[in-house]
Amino acid sequence: MPDPVVLAFEDRRYRRSELDAAVNGFSAVLGRAGVRPGDRVALMSSNRPEFVIALYGIWRAGAAVVLLSSSWKRAELEHALALTAPTYAVGDQPLLAELMPMLSLDDPIPPQIDPVGPVPPPAGDAVFVFSSGTTGLPKAVRHTHASFAAAVGHWGRALQLGPTDRLQIATPPSHILGLLNIATVLDRGGYLRLHRRFDIDTLLRHIASDRITVEMAVAPIALAIASHPDLESFDLSSLRYIMWCATPVTPSVAETVTRRAGVTWMTAYGASELPVLACNDLEGGRLDTVGRAPAGVHLRVVSLETGELLPAGQPGEIQAQSDSVMAEYLPSEDTAAAFDDGWYRTGDVGYLDDDGYLRITDRAKEMIKVRGFQVAPAEVERVLLGHPAVADCAVFGIPDVTDGEVVVAAVATRADVNASELVALVENSLAGYKRPRDIVFVEEIPRLPSGKVLRRVLKERHGCTSDH
DSSP: OOOOEEEEETTEEEEHHHHHHHHHHHHHHHHHTTOOTTOEEEEEOOSSHHHHHHHHHHHHTTOEEEEOOTTOOHHHHHHHHHHHOOSEEEESOHHHHHHSOEEETTSOOOOOOSOSSOOOOOOSEEEEEEEOOTTSSOEEEEEEHHHHHHHHHHHHHHHTOOTTOEEEEOSOTTSHHHHHHHHHHHHTTOEEEEOSSOOHHHHHHHHHHTTOSEEEEOHHHHHHHHHOTTGGGSOOTTOSEEEEOSSOOOHHHHHHHHHHHOOOEEEEEOOSSSSOSEEOOSSSOOTTSOOBOOTTEEEEEEOTTTOOBOOTTOOEEEEEEETTSOSEEESGGGSGGGEETTEEEEEEEEEEOTTSOEEEEEESSOOEEETTEEEOHHHHHHHHTTSTTEEEEEEEEEEETTTEEEEEEEEEESSOOOHHHHHHHHHHHSOGGGSOSEEEEOSSOOBOTTOOBOHHHHHHHTTOOSOO
């Protein structure tokens, strides 16, 4: 039988049989450690082959994976562990090892060629990923094997991936996009190269050397490709297209790459709660939309005021139904507000045209989207308010060509404090992408009588006239 290379990292290669043997071996290690079907296992790892081996090894052991960002600080990690209550931990991050016993991914994984007993079709919970909420504390999104498998199917069909496709991934594997790409490529029998971190020259070189067929690009990657001074010197002829994910497309950036390298773009739209909401057609993709719902996903737009169904062309809240939707949030009491009569409420505002193409015009939620990661203003505000000199504050996002949006904090003080001290406070408490790019000192924070922050007023004062 064919035994192709399916996973690569630096100078390491794994054939399908080698990867399967490593997954079996890791599953056996977990079993000896006491992991049983139905358990939850925390996984906090950088982008490396051992992440993939651990992910599938946990599933093969019948357990669910709790995906933790390797960029999190102690408070974020403690909250996530308390919320999901994993029994075991696996990873390569010292911080996780400080909080609970951890099986290190730096230790050798013994391969096991023979199957680890009968491996039944996966059932029950598959994965918990995290999504920020407007309350500031991240929520865990629970996906079953059925819902995640449906998402993998939607993504694979939308991208028309097959055994001859070759992708590379430099985005964090704990994010739903990174996870979905890994699982879909391997499910389709393709080839996957992982990068520990994003480096534009390394990425472009490997498009040629690995004959990459589909390149995944969040905004910083897209901008780095477009602005590379020697882009024309790289052989990008193997690419079928570049997929722009996680943030709205910047047309000038995409068009620059197409003009300089002759590569076309695709766009897609998804969420942790429902991973594939819309995707453009491979032929004739339109950068001014995020595409149409793939087979198996249904979209509708409802009035923000009345909740009534709206006709094509009228903007309202985007809602979706699909077998790929999450089972629930943790804490579970947050789940009901995420649905409207069985339809998942995205919190995004947009409209469907007569041909079913979706355009996103605004966000009803207050989250700031930095490089595809959601930042809850309340989470950053909570940290800033912990400083004795801060009397009040409000956090908002402003558009940024590289990162999609960046975090800005308006701060009213009761004593002298400099901006760098406040930025350092957030940086030491939260993941780096949540750090304010700018601190604006104000006399007072504009609020409604109810106490709600007028973030739009703050954005306008900062020179922004829209929420994007």
